[in-house]
Structures are given as C-alpha cells and as structure tokens.
Amino acid sequence: MAWFRRRRSSGGPGGRLVNQADLEHLTEFVRSRRGVEAFIEPQTTVTETTVLLVAHDGEWTRRRIESPEIARRFAHQLSLPIYDIKLMGYPQRMRDYNERQKRRPA
Numbered sequence: 001m002a003w004f005r006r007r008r009s010s011g012g013p014g015g016r017l018v019n020q021a022d023l024e025h026l027t028e029f030v031r032s033r034r035g036v037e038a039f040i041e042p043q044t045t046v047t048e049t050t051v052l053l054v055a056h057d058g059e060w061t062r063r064r065i066e067s068p069e070i071a072r073r074f075a076h077q078l079s080l081p082i083y084d085i086k087l088m089g090y091p092q093r094m095r096d097y098n099e100r101q102k103r104r105p106a
Contacts, residue, residue, distance in 0.1 A: 018070055022063040029053050029061050030078050037091070038075040038082040040068045051075075052085065058097025 030036045035056025043049045051071040052062040065071045068084075075082035 018066045019064070022065070023074065025061065026051065026053060026063055026074065027078065029055075030080065033057075033059065036080055038071065038080045039085045039088065039090075040071045040082065041085045042068070053080075054091050054094045056093070058091070058093035058095075058100075060094050060097065 030053065033055035036053050039052040039054065041047075041050040041052055041062070048064045049067055049071070050062045051065045051074065052060060054060045065074070072082055
C-alpha cells in the first residue's frame with residue numbers, strides 16, 4: 001500500500017519555491033538600510049530554511065527560502081556577507097533591537 005509514501009516536489013518542504021515577493025521584500029530591505037548582513041537559518045522539523053537580514057542598528061527581517069544555496073546566491077548578488085546562524089549565533093545588535101522594541105510605548 002502506498003499510504004505512507006511521501007510525494008516529492010521540487011520546492012523542498014511543502015513544495016515551496018522561491019517567492020518573488022519575498023525576494024523583493026529582502027532586496028528592498030537591503031537597499032533601504034545600511035550595514036546589512038545575511039544569516040542562513042537551517043530547516044527544522046517546524047520551519048523551512050530561512051534567510052535573516054540584520055541591519056547595522058539591529059533591525060531585521062526574515063523570509064523563507066528554498067535552500068541555503070539560494071540564500072548564498074541571493075546574498076552574493078547583493079554583495080552581502082552571509083553567515084550560518086548555527087556557527088555564528090544571532091548578532092547581539094539584533095537582540096538589543098528586540099529589547100528596545102519591547103520597551104517602546106505602543
């Protein structure tokens with residue numbers, strides 16, 4: 001019986017390919033901020049591979065991406081340094097930014 005066979009798709013988990021709107025969002029983030037660095041967040045059992053962009057002041061954004069290779073290619077096209085989050089960890093400026101946002105009046 002074939003009940004438990006997984007269907008394979010070209011888009012990775014969930015069949016998701018690189019979304020053009022996501023790439024445009026990431027590109028606009030890079031163009032409108034300075035000192036942006038990219039970080040690859042690996043696929044887990046809960047989430048797909050993502051690329052995290054962090055600006056000089058810690059402001060950040062993340063979007064799903066098809067694979068680490070696509071993330072690297074994207075970063076290289078925009079001349080961004082790119083790191084593996086498993087090796088580097090999250091930047092302190094990002095954590096500081098999140099703390100500032102929590103303290104900010106609504």
